[in-house]
Amino acid sequence: xxxxxAVIKPFKLEEVRSALTDLALQGMxxxxxxxxxxxxxxxxxxxxxxxxxSFLPKxxxxxxVPAAQVDKAIAAIQRSAKTGQIGDGKIFVSPIxxxxxxxxxxxxxDAL
Amino acid sequence: xxxRNLARYAGALAALGATALLIDPAxxxxxxxxxxxxxxxxxxxxxxxxxxxxxxxxxxxxxYGGLVRTKNMLSMFMQVFATLCLVALLWxxxxxxxAFTNGGALNDFVGGFxxxxxxxxxxxxxAGTFSNGVYIPEYxxxxxxxxxxxxxxxxxxxxxxxxxxxxxxxxFMGLWVTFIYFPIAHMVWxxxxxxxxxxxAKALASATADTKAQAQSxxxxxxxxxxxxxxxxxxxxxxxxxxxxxAGIAGLVxxxxxxxxxxxxxxxxxxxSLVNCMIxxxxxWVGWFGFNVGSGLEANQFAGQVFIxxxxxxxxxxxxxxIVEWISKGKPSAxxxxxxxVAGLVAITPACGFSGVMGSIVLGLVVSPICFLxxxxxxxxxxxxDSLDVFGVHCIGGIIGALATGLLVNPDWGGAGxxxxxxxxxxxxxxxxxMATQMIAQFKAVSMTxxxxxxxxxxxxxxVDIVIGLRPSEEREREGLDITDHGERAYHY
Numbered sequence: 372x373x374x375x376x377a378v379i380k381p382f383k384l385e386e387v388r389s390a391l392t393d394l395a396l397q398g399m400x401x402x403x404x405x406x407x408x409x410x411x412x413x414x415x416x417x418x419x420x421x422x423x424x425s426f427l428p429k430x431x432x433x434x435x436v437p438a439a440q441v442d443k444a445i446a447a448i449q450r451s452a453k454t455g456q457i458g459d460g461k462i463f464v465s466p467i468x469x470x471x472x473x474x475x476x477x478x479x480x481d482a483l
Numbered sequence: 484x485x486x487r488n489l490a491r492y493a494g495a496l497a498a499l500g501a502t503a504l505l506i507d508p509a510x511x512x513x514x515x516x517x518x519x520x521x522x523x524x525x526x527x528x529x530x531x532x533x534x535x536x537x538x539x540x541x542x543x544x545x546x547y548g549g550l551v552r553t554k555n556m557l558s559m560f561m562q563v564f565a566t567l568c569l570v571a572l573l574w575x576x577x578x579x580x581x582a583f584t585n586g587g588a589l590n591d592f593v594g595g596f597x598x599x600x601x602x603x604x605x606x607x608x609x610a611g612t613f614s615n616g617v618y619i620p621e622y623x624x625x626x627x628x629x630x631x632x633x634x635x636x637x638x639x640x641x642x643x644x645x646x647x648x649x650x651x652x653x654x655f656m657g658l659w660v661t662f663i664y665f666p667i668a669h670m671v672w673x674x675x676x677x678x679x680x681x682x683x684a685k686a687l688a689s690a691t692a693d694t695k696a697q698a699q700s701x702x703x704x705x706x707x708x709x710x711x712x713x714x715x716x717x718x719x720x721x722x723x724x725x726x727x728x729x730a731g732i733a734g735l736v737x738x739x740x741x742x743x744x745x746x747x748x749x750x751x752x753x754x755x756s757l758v759n760c761m762i763x764x765x766x767x768w769v770g771w772f773g774f775n776v777g778s779g780l781e782a783n784q785f786a787g788q789v790f791i792x793x794x795x796x797x798x799x800x801x802x803x804x805x806i807v808e809w810i811s812k813g814k815p816s817a818x819x820x821x822x823x824x825v826a827g828l829v830a831i832t833p834a835c836g837f838s839g840v841m842g843s844i845v846l847g848l849v850v851s852p853i854c855f856l857x858x859x860x861x862x863x864x865x866x867x868x869d870s871l872d873v874f875g876v877h878c879i880g881g882i883i884g885a886l887a888t889g890l891l892v893n894p895d896w897g898g899a900g901x902x903x904x905x906x907x908x909x910x911x912x913x914x915x916x917x918m919a920t921q922m923i924a925q926f927k928a929v930s931m932t933x934x935x936x937x938x939x940x941x942x943x944x945x946x947v948d949i950v951i952g953l954r955p956s957e958e959r960e961r962e963g964l965d966i967t968d969h970g971e972r973a974y975h976y
Contacts, residue, residue, distance in 0.1 A: 415753060416812050416814070416816060417753050417754055417816070417818055418816075418818050418819065418822055418858050418859065418872060419855075419858050419859025419860070419862060419863060420753075422751045422753055424751075
């Protein structure tokens with residue numbers, strides 16, 4: 372099993388969710404985060420006090436998938452989250468050792 | 484209000500005295516039957532008072548609260564609210580007495596304790612207005628003035644936001660209103676009233692040769708029974724000096740004595756909720772109609788003039804700030820618009836009863852660029868942390884308004900002119916306006932306020948700092964005053 376972590380632009384969330392559901396992947400965890408890569412921030416001005424804001428709002432999606440599905444999932448995420456502009460985000464893949472479904476006790480791939 | 488020395492007119496009036504100006508004996512005596520309050524004016528003053536309360540809570544609380552960080556939102560609210568409650572009680576205990584009674588030897592600067600704990604005041608006693616023979620219940624006047632006494636110290640809190648301990652704040656406020664606000668209110672606004680002026684003038688006019696000296700000294704005593712700024716002839720309709728310059732300079736002094744917030748200039752501390760700030764600014768504008776129009780004490784034609792001045796000056800100042808910001812920073816901001824609104828209201832406060840409508844608009848257009856300069860370039864250059872720009876908006880705006888009042892009152896410029904209660908006792912007529920004389924009076928009032936409040940506030944801040952300490956510890960300031968002073972979070976999400 373692999374953990375796919377994708378940091379994407381917030382308005383792309385619905386498209387990405389929809390693309391992953393089409394692959395019969397059930398479930399994901401979503402967090403609101405701030406970050407930057409190459410995308411520059413902006414300047415805010417409050418009555419004479421200027422603030423350079425580097426961190427931009429992003430959405431982080433975490434989904435655990437069977438190893439066989441990783442490439443399809445990555446392709447789906449990349450296709451649906453892409454705008455072509457700087458700041459589209461990144462996808463990270465890391466290994467998962469063990470999974471348990473809390474309600475039934477099913478383990479590993481049966482729990483996904 | 485400026486008054487004329489009757490000596491100039493005594494000769495002419497004495498000739499007429501026996502006929503047209505025969506005194507109603509009741510007026511010439513000090514003990515007259517208690518007048519009945521005017522119901523329309525009273526109803527209006529209730530409304531105006533409640534509007535001024537709205538300015539403080541939640542107007543000012545939201546305006547300030549939205550500008551600080553989330554961790555200090557409740558602290559701003561608590562400090563404003565608690566100040567309101569504390570000063571309300573101090574006002575009825577002794578504040579009203581110190582501000583609006585005769586202070587004997589110290590009467591130029593402060594009143595006495597003759598009405599402490601509202602002794603002698605009940606539901607039937609009355610307070611005079613600016614028209615002869617027109618009264619409102621004294622209780623209503625007391626509460627109206629009370630709301631002014633409550634909001635003025637609350638304004639200071641913006642300058643020392645996010646770093647003033649709640650306990651120190653309470654002690655400071657009690658001392659500050661006692662030694663700064665009550666005396667300044669007395670100096671600017673305390674006088675005998677139009678009927679006292681009229682009685683003395685009539686008595687003098689109809690005095691025969693052997694009673695003339697006595698009538699003259701009685702007249703002089705009435706004219707002298709007023710605060711020093713009032714006697715200078717300085718004009719301040721609703722409190723440009725008493726409220727705004729006063730709180731503004733105290734705020735600057737506090738900001739300097741407390742020092743900058745931790746991380747100021749290095750860490751980001753933008754307003755946590757401009758939505759709350761805008762709501763607060765809107766409530767301030769709406770409530771300010773009570774503040775300004777209510778200061779006329781009557782619902783008459785002059786109230787209409789104050790009303791329209793308060794509206795258009797503010798609108799002009801808001802647009803002016805917005806345009807200045809648009810040009811200099813590239814975008815008109817919501818905070819800029821709100822700041823322009825407040826600056827315009829501050830500037831029109833002393834002038835609202837005296838200026839013509841177009842003059843008010845000019846005042847509004849002029850005040851915003853100057854306040855904007857102080858809030859941005861000058862504040863950054865000098866490096867002081869006047870967190871919510873109390874000095875830049877209230878003190879500077881108040882100074883501009885107070886000085887402009889001396890010019891805008893000019894009848895040739897559409898102004899209302901100076902009120903004269905003694906040339907025709909029983910009526911208010913237009914007095915003579917002399918620009919140089921009036922401007923000198925305005926300068927004196929502004930200077931007196933800056934010195935008394937600036938020096939006095941510094942002493943009180945320092946005293947409280949030495950005895951209980953003004954600032955929280957560094958960890959407490961970092962964690963946020965909501966948790967450390969009040970044990971609560973403003974937001975749980």
